[in-house]
Amino acid sequence: MKKKLNLRKATPWLSAIGLFVLWELVVRIFNIPPYVLPTPSESIIVGWQFHEAIWMHAYHTLYTTLAGFAIAVVFGVVLGALVGSSRAIYDAANPLLVGFNSVPKVALVPVLVMWFGIGTVPAIITAFLISFFPIVVNVATGLATLEPELRDVLRSLGATRRDILIKVGFPRAMPYFFASLKVAITLAFVGSVISETVASNVGVGYLMLSASSKFNMPLVFAGLLVIAVMGIAMYEIFNVIERRSTKWANRGNPTN
Amino acid sequence: MSNSFVELNDVKLRYSEGDDLALETTNMKIDKGEFIAVVGPSGCGKSSLLKLVSGLMPPSEGSVIVDGKEVAGPLKIVGMAFQNPTLLPWRTTLDNVLLPMEIVKPHRHRLRKYRAEYEERARKLLATVGLEGHEDKYPWELSGGMQQRASLCRSLIHEPELLMLDEPFGALDAFTREELWDILQNLWMIKPFTVILVTHDLREAAYLADTIYVMSKRPGKILVERENTLVRPRDQETTFTQPFTDLVHELRSHIRDVRES
Incomplete structure (x- = not known):
């Protein structure tokens, strides 16, 4: 039993290492030049050489991402609560939301640059714009899928809309909310890096752009790896928060 | 003023404007502390009846009066339980x-x-x-x-003051169901409250109710109002007595007529 558990814990690490080994082998066997695809070992070595610069840029990207994400959470919860608790608001907001979500956010960066100049602000806003949608949808779904019988029970006790929202709606929407946070945080990274790539002097996105303009592909890949690691770390943090705060929704689930 | 606690006066119900009637002219009088059961084929509007009385749904025509006042919105004195425990x-x-x-x-x-x-x-x-x-x-x-x-x-x-039960024991095994009948009967006998029980289990209706209403298929209409004078407390033995089985048979034949009509 214990052995099985250890193996399960090791599996993600093994698969990650396996991918790197495969990547290293493919590059070496087919003799792929480093300006096309560098080996992971080379990328890591170069990453270490530039670790001070990378650290500075990564810190900035993380800060930008989290700022955009935080705004997305507040905005997403408020809008999701409105959309999920009122049929009229749902009907009014739904086409706008879907339409807005279909617009590629990279296309908005030039507009944001015109308004706010290049740098941190457009990156934060892009991270926010790209990540609030799943939060809105999930919170709204959690609220709107309340069992009609339960609503009847509460209404026949004299419950107001607010009572129903607080006693049942929000607790019930929590698992949906936390599930959306995991998606939203990874999207927020996409948003901030896109904006940094297009219009910034700082951040991992900018670092990769300037590295590729110098044909320093190992450094580009080091940047990609750093983003991936930050994304995994953030995802895992929200995963743990989710499991702790909504234990009831994961009852008897063997993955816990 | 009549002394009944719940009154339905010529109530008709359509789910939306222009729809066929879900509930045909319905009249009911339920006394305070009375235990009534509504039986009928599925889809006959039994559950709608509960929603009308509790004010969750307004009647299309007619009036619903509870405790001397016309029902205009959800009542605040109602207890409810459904087949799904929610x-x-x-x-x-x-x-x-x-x-x-x-x-x-x-x-x-x-x-x-x-x-x-x-x-x-x-x-x-x-x-x-x-x-x-x-x-x-x-x-x-x-x-x-x-x-x-x-x-x-x-x-x-x-x-x-008013308990609405919508097939609350429908999903349970027979032993648990009958045990809960006793529990409900006991609670009700200690301190009577008005109960409207919707069920398709005729034995359940015969075991628990003072008055049993048989409804027609859609559009729902009350066809039979049957007093149930079996002595309380009723228990397992009651269900094997002649009057009990006669009552169940009688209800069954009403339902058969409804289904064949």
């Missing part, structure tokens, strides 16, 4: 039972201060339905029958 999975059994106390006036304003008393009351009620020792478990740790017992407690904790 317990909140993030609350313990005890907290689920206490939910109405957080909503119903005046309890909602007293709950914080008198929490211990209210908990005591909930524990007592849970004990009467055989859930002693399960107060701190979560709904998923309970069997279907236990969840339904808790749901029944939730519908009774605030001592409602």
